[in-house]
Amino acid sequence: MADPHLQQADDDSGRASARSGSTVDDDVRHAQSGRPERGHRAARRRRPGTVRWRSTLAALVTGTVAALSIAACVSTGGGGGGRLSQLPAPPSRADNPTTPEKVALGKQLFFDQRLSGSGRNNCESCHYRDLGWTDGLQLSRRDDGALNTRHSPTLYNVAYLTAWYWDGRATTLEAQILAAWRNQMSGDPDKVAARLAGIPAYAAQFQQVFGSAPTGDAIVKALAAYVRTKNSGESTWDRHEKGEPNAVSADAIAGFGVFMGKGRCAICHTPPLYSDGGFHNIGLEAGKAKPDPGRFAVTRQPQDMSAFKTPTLRSVATSGPWFHDGSGASLEATVRYMASGGGNDPNKSPLLVDTALTDQEVRQVVAFLRTLTSHEPLVRPAIP
Ligand code: HEC
Numbered sequence: 001m002a003d004p005h006l007q008q009a010d011d012d013s014g015r016a017s018a019r020s021g022s023t024v025d026d027d028v029r030h031a032q033s034g035r036p037e038r039g040h041r042a043a044r045r046r047r048p049g050t051v052r053w054r055s056t057l058a059a060l061v062t063g064t065v066a067a068l069s070i071a072a073c074v075s076t077g078g079g080g081g082g083r084l085s086q087l088p089a090p091p092s093r094a095d096n097p098t099t100p101e102k103v104a105l106g107k108q109l110f111f112d113q114r115l116s117g118s119g120r121n122n123c124e125s126c127h128y129r130d131l132g133w134t135d136g137l138q139l140s141r142r143d144d145g146a147l148n149t150r151h152s153p154t155l156y157n158v159a160y161l162t163a164w165y166w167d168g169r170a171t172t173l174e175a176q177i178l179a180a181w182r183n184q185m186s187g188d189p190d191k192v193a194a195r196l197a198g199i200p201a202y203a204a205q206f207q208q209v210f211g212s213a214p215t216g217d218a219i220v221k222a223l224a225a226y227v228r229t230k231n232s233g234e235s236t237w238d239r240h241e242k243g244e245p246n247a248v249s250a251d252a253i254a255g256f257g258v259f260m261g262k263g264r265c266a267i268c269h270t271p272p273l274y275s276d277g278g279f280h281n282i283g284l285e286a287g288k289a290k291p292d293p294g295r296f297a298v299t300r301q302p303q304d305m306s307a308f309k310t311p312t313l314r315s316v317a318t319s320g321p322w323f324h325d326g327s328g329a330s331l332e333a334t335v336r337y338m339a340s341g342g343g344n345d346p347n348k349s350p351l352l353v354d355t356a357l358t359d360q361e362v363r364q365v366v367a368f369l370r371t372l373t374s375h376e377p378l379v380r381p382a383i384p
Pocket residue numbers: 110121122123124125126127140141142143148150151152153154155158161163164165166167176177180181184185223227
């Protein structure tokens with residue numbers, strides 16, 4: 001692959017015809033608190049089958065993290081009906097409430113190369129929307145030229161997490177973003193804040209949003225507010241779940257059945273986020289000369305050795321290569337690896353076993369996963 005940034009995004013193959021049709025930028029849509037979203041009126045009805053799957057799932061999942069109960073957070077949305085997917089409204093922290101103006105400012109900062117030490121990188125350097133907010137690379141290079149040891153994860157749905165990074169070492173999104181800014185981009189918060197203060201349009205925006213001149217803290221808060229709007233919500237599969245006829249193929253429906261049942265995938269990839277928010281060793285570090293300790297570095301619990309966060313599978317088809325080390329080269333190979341029970345590691349999660357899926361079942365699961373891609377529009381900001 002000559003330039004991985006040009007890699008074709010692996011899109012959904014469901015029999016989707018009409019896309020979301022929304023003309024409102026998703027950032028704005030998600031930040032409009034409390035307002036019910038314009039959806040597909042005909043698609044509001046819930047399929048009876050969905051409820052049945054939910055209870056099957058409840059029986060399957062025992063003692064996993066309640067991925068969607070977020071402590072110390074307030075919801076920015078109405079939380080009730082009218083949402084475009086089964087995900088609740090994205091939460092935000094009480095000390096950094098999401099507002100449309102803050103999101104708009106955070107969006108400019110996300111795409112502004114002035115935040116980096118070299119002046120050549122922005123957050124997008126490793127988190128491209130069309131690549132599922134990842135970079136298409138197995139491992140990326142930081143602003144200082146050093147090679148990262150872990151693959152850039154998706155930014156989709158990070159608002160719903162309670163621990164950030166592959167090992168969950170950051171306990172707030174704000175702390176995570178400050179670290180990313182410093183380490184990935186060699187950003188110096190005080191220097192950047194001073195520089196932005198000299199740009200009249202930025203100075204006015206910070207005054208309006210934070211009532212102050214730009215500060216490192218305000219920059220981080222605005223970035224976090226923007227990143228919290230990166231939700232992979234309504235997908236073809238959501239439209240199917242809401243009763244839209246012929247939204248997805250028969251293979252995708254069969255694949256969902258395998259995913260929830262024989263394949264045991266939903267034990268960890270729990271809908272509607274398709275993640276349990278937990279950490280599991282799936283055997284990728286086995287046999288490496290210097291195994292990545294993963295979650296163990298945070299908890300020091302032996303059972304957490306080389307355990308990594310369960311990624312959301314929403315829009316997973318767009319975000320390859322896959323896994324924390326970027327070793328999953330194709331979506332089918334990645335699913336096959338999971339279905340075969342993973343690598344041979346003494347610390348591998350006992351929840352991951354060889355489920356003996358047939359080739360057809362693997363392909364059906366892949367067909368299902370491709371229907372989880374969302375199509376919200378991205379309007380690039382003008383940088384002051
Ligand atoms: C040079 C590449 C690079 C740049 C630039 C970069 N990141 Fe990342 N980002 C990564 C990598 C690699 C990780 C995972 C590191 C780990 O888990 O140890 C990551 C993780 C994250 C996560 C955590 C996601 C999760 O699931 O826990 C968020 C959020 C994030 N970055 C946001 C940002 C923001 C905001 C910026 C700009 C300030 C940024 N990143 C700049 C490479 C980059």
